[in-house]
Amino acid sequence: MSVGLTHFLAVSLLVFLLGLYCVLTRRNAIGILMGVELILNSANINYLAFARYSAGGYDGQVFALFVIMLAAAEAAIGLAIVLGIYQTFHTIDVEATETLRG
Amino acid sequence: MSEATHELITVSYLRWIVLLPLLGAIVNGLGGAVIQKAAGKRAISLLACAPVLIAFAISVRGFLQLLGLGEGERLLIDRLFTWIAVGNLHVDVAFQLDPLSAVMILVITGVGGLIHIYSTAYMHEEPAYWRYFAYLNLFTFAMLTLVLADNLLLMFVGWEGVGLCSYALIGFWYSDWNNASAGSKAFIVNRVGDFGFMLGTFLLFWSLSGIGHPTLVFREIAAYAVQLEGHTVAGVAVLTAVTLLMFVGATGKSAQIPLYVWLPDAMAGPTPVSALIHAATMVTAGVYMIARLNVLYTLAPATQMVVLVTGTLTAFFAATIGTAQNDIKKVLAYSTVSQLGFMFIAMGVGAYAAGVFHLMTHAFFKACLFLGSGSVIHAMHHEQDMRKMGGLKRWMPITYWTFLISTLAISGIPPLSGFISKDSILWEAFANRHHVLWLLGLSGALMTAFYMFRLVFMTFHGECRADHHTQEHLHESPSAMTIPLVILAALAAVAGLLNWPLALNPVLPFLGVAQFEQWLRPVVGKDVSVLHGAVPHEGHHLDPIEYATMLLSIAVAVAGILIARAMYEKKTMSPDRVAELGGGWLYRTVLNKYYVDELYQTVFVGGLLVVTRAAAWFDQHVIDFIVNAAATVTTWVSWVEGQFDHYVIDGAVNGVGWLSVFFGGRVRRLQMGSINGYLYVIVLAVFGVMVAQLWWGTGPS
Secondary structure (H helix, E strand, O other): OOOOHHHHHHHHHHHHHHHHHHHHHOOEHHHHHHHHHHHHHHHHHHHHHHHHHOOOOOHHHHHHHHHHHHHHHHHHHHHHHHHHHHHHHOOOEHHHHOOOOO | OOHHHOOOEEOOOHHHHHHHHHHHHHHHHHHHHHHHHHHHHHHHHHHHHHHHHHHHHHHHHHHHHHHOOOHHHOOEEEEEEEEEEEOOEEEEEEEEEOHHHHHHHHHHHHHHHHHHHHHHHHOOOOOOHHHHHHHHHHHHHHHHHHHHEOEHHHHHHHHHHHHHHHHHHHOOOOOOHHHHHHHHHHHHHHHHHHHHHHHHHHHHHHHHHHOOOOOOEHHHHHHHHHHHOOOEEOOEEHHHHHHHHHHHHHHHHOOOOOOOOHHHHHHHOOHHHHHHHHHHOHHHHHHHHHHHOHHHHHOOHHHHHHHHHHHHHHHHHHHHHHHHOOEHHHHHHHHHHHHHHHHHHHHHOOOHHHHHHHHHHHHHHHHHHHHHHHHHHHHOOOOOEHHHOOOHHHOOHHHHHHHHHHHHHHHOOOOOHHHHHHHHHHHHHHHOOOHHHHHHHHHHHHHHHHHHHHHHHHHHOOOOOOOHHHHHOOOOOOHHHHHHHHHHHHHHHHHHHHHOOHHHOOOOHHHOOOHHHHHHHHHHOOOHHHHOOOOOOOOOOOOOHHHHHHHHHHHHHHHHHHHHHHHHOOOOOOHHHHHHHHHHHHHHHHHOHHHHHHHHHHHHHHHHHHHHHHHHHHHHHHHHHHHHHHHHHHHHHHHHHHHHHHHHHHHHHHHHHHHHHHHHHHHHHHOOOOHHHHHHHHHHHHHHHHHHHHHOOOOOO
């Protein structure tokens, strides 16, 4: 069987869903960030798949590079925030940060 | 014959006669306390007496200037400035000197000056010396304004001014309530009269404006008065109404029935005040006013009858009261009221000059009598009851002789002035056929002689009834007091020569005939026919009956003296037996002044108090009730409004707040605090937007 666009999209969807599941259900802050990374990467896979299987230029690959860079920046900031949370709450369990509530 | 069109001679010195005493009053009034402390009472005496004496000198000058003019030209005007110029009312502050006002100012400044000098000794012990002289000067100013005014309104200023000063001087020793209340009584009773004066003035001006001559100047009133004949107001002749109203003013100021009641009480003031104000000057203002307005009175015979009857009744009535009084000043007070009555008798029969002459002679002898009584009171340490006096001629010869001369004058013994003046009045009454009134006047003269000599016998003759302590201190008064007495007594003795009647001309022919009357004729001599255009006729007719009446007058005077002598010197007739005649009630009634004061107190004062209390009741129960009710209604309304404010307004405001809290409470639950929750919401929201775009929107863009 030949691997076509559909297979890549399926993988991408799978990764997306897994990432979504991580973000929504994990209590560990870093686990949530990992989920976010998975979502971003699934988007990357989408871009690259379409770039490979369509006649356009190399737009998809360039965009994927942007996304990787942005993911890295965002991860850095996210980890800085997690560090801040740990300094305040002495834990990175997000259920401990429910102090700002109405 | 219109005096209004005569050439008017203007001078500029008349004002000083009036202004110098005013200046004295201002200086003494404002600075007197300081001056007295710094320079002593001497300085005040000088500052007070000088203006009046200088005014006398200027008055003499004015008189001499008038003498130099022809009979019909004797009118000097001194116009200061325009006081009121509104519509057709134009009033100047202007003074006029004519024969009538010349007589008045000589009397006022002359007798007034003597009284000022007398006062320097009489009031020597008084700490408020300066205040006395300030008021005395102020009074002189007001009186001079009254007689020198050339129009009714300015005269009224003086009229009111003398009333005010009278109040101030009667109540001079105001710390004693009786003195203060006597002053108030004088002022209030005068005020009733002043009301009549004002109404008369208004009516006169209004009537004159109606005939096209809106003026209050005397010479113009005299000229145009004839044109008011026949005019009526509310059914009454205008001239009668005006003259009656003005006469009401005269009864107040000159103490006639029914407004005389203030004068006896006015004796509460210092004796020189009684002499000046209540004998020589202020009380003569009413007489002067009628003389000044003589044209109006001549044209109103009805009023003249009223004046005549009032004068006669007052003369008789006051004389009866005077016979029973025991206070030396009260006798003189009632005597003044009685003599003023005689002056009004003269005015009532149109003998204006005779009335003014009696005014002048009365000023001389009455001032002498009052000052003499002051001398007695001073020596007796302020004792005024004649029952405690007696035999004083031994210690006070000058006072006694001057007093005796004046008493002979007032009793009407010839050739003293009182006889000449009083007899001419009685003769005029008789000649005008008022026989009954003449008889009443004659009786008044009898009583006058009686009570005056009763006074002399009780005070100066016989045994001294005072206690030893007082007797030891009896002495003649200082020369500042006795010299005026001498001067006044001399004038009282010889002033009759100025008006020597035709009947006595053969006795002293060089005196001419009634020179005083001749002097006043241009001002007061026009009778009704002359006013209507007839030519004035010269010459007097001598009616032989005049000798008879003259002899009767003398007989009556001598009889009065003899009766008094029998009762009080020789003691052949006992005064107590006379008093008991007819059960004694006549004596008691007369002694109590016919209870007139009590009557007035009950009717007028009592009546006024009833009205006052009714008004007070109305104010408390009706007015205050309404006011309090309004307040109560206001409190109810504000309670309702309070409820509204509390429940509705506050409810709305609080409701808004409650809503905020309520919804806030709901809405704040969006902030869960849980990060997982937020992420869940974000994902749902994204999916929601996607679905919305696919289904309703533009599809995947």
